[in-house]
Amino acid sequence: GTGVPTVGLGAFGSPAYGPEAALLVLAPLGAAGLSAFAAVQGVVVVVLLLLWLTFRRAIVAFPGNGGAYTIARDTLGDAGGLLAVVVLVLDYVLNVAVGISAGVAALVSAVPTLAPHRLALCLVVLAGLTLINLRGVLDAGRVFALPVYVFLASFAIVLVAGLVVVLSGNAEPLPSPAPSDPPGETSFWLAVLLAYAVACTGMTGVEAVSNSVDTFRDPAVRTARRALAAVVVVLAVFLAALAVLVPAFGVVAMPQTDAQYRSVLSGLAAAIAGQGALYYVCIGALLGVLVLSAHTSFVGLPGFFRLVAADGWLPRPFAVLGRRLVLTVGVLFLSGCAGALLGLFEGVTDRLVPLFAVAALSVFLLVQLGMTVHGLRVRRRVTSARAAARRATLLNIGVDVVGGLATGLALAVTMVAWFVQGVWILLVVAPALMGLLVAVRRYYATVDRELRDPGPLDLSDLSPPIVLVATEDRSRLTDKALAFALSVSPDVWAVHLAALEGPGSEEKERALREAWESDVEAPARAAGHRPPRLVTVGAPFRHVYAPLLDLVDRLSAQHPGRTIAVLTPEFVKQRWWQYPLHTLRARRMRSGLLAYGGARVVVMSVPWYLDDPDPERAARTTATLPSIAPVD
Amino acid sequence: GTGVPTVGLGAFGSPAYGPEAALLVLAPLGAAGLSAFAAVQGVVVVVLLLLWLTFRRAIVAFPGNGGAYTIARDTLGDAGGLLAVVVLVLDYVLNVAVGISAGVAALVSAVPTLAPHRLALCLVVLAGLTLINLRGVLDAGRVFALPVYVFLASFAIVLVAGLVVVLSGNAEPLPSPAPSDPPGETSFWLAVLLAYAVACTGMTGVEAVSNSVDTFRDPAVRTARRALAAVVVVLAVFLAALAVLVPAFGVVAMPQTDAQYRSVLSGLAAAIAGQGALYYVCIGALLGVLVLSAHTSFVGLPGFFRLVAADGWLPRPFAVLGRRLVLTVGVLFLSGCAGALLGLFEGVTDRLVPLFAVAALSVFLLVQLGMTVHGLRVRRRVTSARAAARRATLLNIGVDVVGGLATGLALAVTMVAWFVQGVWILLVVAPALMGLLVAVRRYYATVDRELRDPGPLDLSDLSPPIVLVATEDRSRLTDKALAFALSVSPDVWAVHLAALEGPGSEEKERALREAWESDVEAPARAAGHRPPRLVTVGAPFRHVYAPLLDLVDRLSAQHPGRTIAVLTPEFVKQRWWQYPLHTLRARRMRSGLLAYGGARVVVMSVPWYLDDPDPERAARTTATLPSIAPVD
Ligand SMILES: [K+]
Ligand SMILES: [K+]
Numbered sequence A, B: 001g002t003g004v005p006t007v008g009l010g011a012f013g014s015p016a017y018g019p020e021a022a023l024l025v026l027a028p029l030g031a032a033g034l035s036a037f038a039a040v041q042g043v044v045v046v047v048l049l050l051l052w053l054t055f056r057r058a059i060v061a062f063p064g065n066g067g068a069y070t071i072a073r074d075t076l077g078d079a080g081g082l083l084a085v086v087v088l089v090l091d092y093v094l095n096v097a098v099g100i101s102a103g104v105a106a107l108v109s110a111v112p113t114l115a116p117h118r119l120a121l122c123l124v125v126l127a128g129l130t131l132i133n134l135r136g137v138l139d140a141g142r143v144f145a146l147p148v149y150v151f152l153a154s155f156a157i158v159l160v161a162g163l164v165v166v167l168s169g170n171a172e173p174l175p176s177p178a179p180s181d182p183p184g185e186t187s188f189w190l191a192v193l194l195a196y197a198v199a200c201t202g203m204t205g206v207e208a209v210s211n212s213v214d215t216f217r218d219p220a221v222r223t224a225r226r227a228l229a230a231v232v233v234v235l236a237v238f239l240a241a242l243a244v245l246v247p248a249f250g251v252v253a254m255p256q257t258d259a260q261y262r263s264v265l266s267g268l269a270a271a272i273a274g275q276g277a278l279y280y281v282c283i284g285a286l287l288g289v290l291v292l293s294a295h296t297s298f299v300g301l302p303g304f305f306r307l308v309a310a311d312g313w314l315p316r317p318f319a320v321l322g323r324r325l326v327l328t329v330g331v332l333f334l335s336g337c338a339g340a341l342l343g344l345f346e347g348v349t350d351r352l353v354p355l356f357a358v359a360a361l362s363v364f365l366l367v368q369l370g371m372t373v374h375g376l377r378v379r380r381r382v383t384s385a386r387a388a389a390r391r392a393t394l395l396n397i398g399v400d401v402v403g404g405l406a407t408g409l410a411l412a413v414t415m416v417a418w419f420v421q422g423v424w425i426l427l428v429v430a431p432a433l434m435g436l437l438v439a440v441r442r443y444y445a446t447v448d449r450e451l452r453d454p455g456p457l458d459l460s461d462l463s464p465p466i467v468l469v470a471t472e473d474r475s476r477l478t479d480k481a482l483a484f485a486l487s488v489s490p491d492v493w494a495v496h497l498a499a500l501e502g503p504g505s506e507e508k509e510r511a512l513r514e515a516w517e518s519d520v521e522a523p524a525r526a527a528g529h530r531p532p533r534l535v536t537v538g539a540p541f542r543h544v545y546a547p548l549l550d551l552v553d554r555l556s557a558q559h560p561g562r563t564i565a566v567l568t569p570e571f572v573k574q575r576w577w578q579y580p581l582h583t584l585r586a587r588r589m590r591s592g593l594l595a596y597g598g599a600r601v602v603v604m605s606v607p608w609y610l611d612d613p614d615p616e617r618a619a620r621t622t623a624t625l626p627s628i629a630p631v632d
């Protein structure tokens, strides 16, 4: 099963950008901002713990792989599911962009000479992830585990060391910057509110467990809950430690475009551990975890598309397991969108974080809303006699509602405050995506309406079809076709398409006619069958099936209600070099008749093999021997 | 009909390189070489007149479009026809290479600064011709006529003016070069022999008329003979005039790689007309005629391939009129081969001319041999009583034999003398080409043996097929398919491929089974039919048709001798955007069953249209309304 390292990948990188975004918003407040930062981080930890309680129950209530999508669909209806699809897609895309840009920020902090190449580095990493994922899903849990353990161990050492220094009163804070402007009361609280909103991206990724409950080792729900607990506890401790240590060591956030840019985690690690080996191990592991966290989107998207396609919101080929096409489309879609965002925001994490906050907070809010609805449903089912159970239900609903208010507040603040700086993009993309999903679903509904609910099989008209056999000349192949036609219907016409062959076509036709009576009609009569008629149809230059279509139309008019079956004898090409040696006429005829023949036409193909069919075929099918289970 | 300018294009350019090649061979002889040149040209004119007499009769005897190929095939048998195909292909290719390189030589003579770019210019012209001909055959007779008339008029003025000067005794020969070595008797006659051999390329192109008799205005044979006469007379006069004028004005040939290179025609024109406007008109028209003469190969090749394909030596798609594919293959083939030759011989005409001589002389020789055989056949049919007719036949045979000896001598000399310098290439390519043609023909013979001569239709077993209906779920489409199946056979199995759909597949199967008895079996029984059995086949991951193939094999084993028809219901995609919305399963199933199902399988497709079939289709077919002509 998927272990904590893999499932935690999406979450463990979050402290690299959530707290930093908040600190940057608070920077104008100077020293007051540092205390506010500690408070904001505290609130985020509380909201994270509320989310934990919600997700714990969600895993039990929706033990499939759906996550927010399944929850929203099953509790909030189609509209909720649709909204969930859109925000989850945005969440997947932004997780890639933010993970990569934060990873590059960590790298640049340690190797400042790379600073001018920030965007190029981001795009190189993205290209690498794209290529790896186009070649196939890389989901090697053990390979992933190593950087995660190194990351957790190295930061544990640094953070514990920092806490020891702080508790022993030996912290030497860096010179705290003076506030750029003495902030007024209003702008102080506004800054805190904005800081809280972006700080929420520090807890993104905890939803990953609920997206893949199925993949955990049995008993899946129990294992998943344990993994969730581990991820949440690690993340909460990490965020809480930052709440204490960042103000204590006076680490400041600076815009990523500064030439001397150093990320907050990098600054903190350097302040505590010095710029030695431990520092570089921390930064290297952080880079690895962030890039792998971007990679989790590539791993998750195809499965997500499959779920959505099974519900009819996406094209059905996406619902077929293991389709190469789906993987390719998904990877290129993710990569293209993330690349566009990285380019648009020049690979600067802090500019991307508000968009990520909107997407991730929407996911959280949908889960919390869904679980509230679910709680109300459960409560309705619980008999009033069981008071303790009713109280527990009420408490759960309370947790979901309070948590939802907290994430909803952060969501609303982010959308308003960063609307002009980029959130408007999401508000353009989301409805377009939604429109596309609705159009796809509506199309399938039309097809369904047309095809479903046939009622009992209607066998009122079982008259045999009129069979037209395409007869270029008489050969053992056309004879096989004629015999087959006579075995399924008494009404057989041999249709000779003249002039298709080019030179020699007239003599061919004459020869065909001369022998028809003796070699075809007479044997048919002798066998007690109505003899097949020979009909010549002028087939002008390049028109392979148009004359046949016309004949079909005329016969349809003469024999209303009867099916017209067109039978094409087909020489099967069993070797690559046979293709240039034969025309594709039979195949083109078949396609043309199917595409334009109308509902009354049925197309039949009688094959001819020069050699026995490919012997390798047998090996291939034996390997996948099907079980036949007749009904009776 | 095709006029003299178009059909003469191939021939009118020949005096640009044939005489020059001879003169270059004779250069070491000094002044003696100039007299020898006049004699050699005289012999070539005589051989040309003999060829004329042969071709005049060939046009009457073989009035189709075949030319050398048809003549050789019908008189010398398959081996002769095969040889004719190969030498005609080589002739087409070398006509392109020589025409372009001679055209560039004329251009470089007039604009010496272009001399270093000879090969590049050749390749640019070739690329231009290739692109024009890839876009479609350009056969605008009137556009072609203009440069031909300008060419004929301007050179007529120059040549007549030159003859006037010579006859008035005012010719001032350029200083005649001393022989590099005083030649011995043997080497003198050897040089003359070699000069004669390459001089024969001066009459190439006269065969063009015989290649396209069909395209002349009615009465085609008479018009073609007139056009042939005009082409031969113009060419003979041109070659004869050069025999007189080149020695009189002491024009010398020089290697094309010389920095001061000037072609013989260019030198002669300058010596007679001075380097004024007339000179530039002559050279411009000559360039145009030579490039257009290369173009005639591109025009002629597709039709030639069609003829050869109709006889089974080339893949049959080549025999279908107006196939875009054929044009493309032919153009790229010509262009690739000519480009390779130009590159290999650095665009130097004199190095290419011996190869051209081998190809063109082989064509001539085959025509002369063929017409000799034809003459002998005619003679056998002429009764001995008609003495005059017998004498005429004998005279004709004499012309063909003498002409054949002359071209055969030139051919043998060229092959020996220039073997190492390039003729060996033809002797490698020709057998390879021949082998390919023989392999293609042998393949068709195998197919024919397998398929032809079926004798009277064998209807000993007309038992209806076992019909397998691919049943994903019950819908109006599968009902239509089931009803059709029951109308052609009492033995119908509905085959449900499980697990193809991904999630939800099990419930689908259960629903299908539950309603089967009431909704399908009961109505079938009520209609007096054996009810269709429902069979579930496990279809693992990605295997669309393998399980069906396996079922077919098992049924074949249980019911030897019966045909198994597999019926796939198919949703017809009528709009481009429907393709990503549906799987291609029905199509892949059909292809897989046809490719691997074996001789006992028949594949049927029942279509379903969401909308009515494309209304434009009706318009398309009405435009090509076929005539139906039933036999009875
Ligand atoms: K994250
Ligand atoms: K996610």
Ligand SMILES: [K+]
Residues within 6 Å of the ligand: A010, A011, A095, A204, A205
């Ligand atoms: K995330």
Ligand SMILES: [K+]
Residues within 6 Å of the ligand: B010, B011, B013, B014, B095, B204, B205, B293
């Ligand atoms: K020529």
Ligand SMILES: [K+]
Residues within 6 Å of the ligand: B091, B092, B095, B207, B208
């Ligand atoms: K030719």
Ligand SMILES: [K+]
Residues within 6 Å of the ligand: B010, B011, B095, B204, B205, B206
């Ligand atoms: K020629």
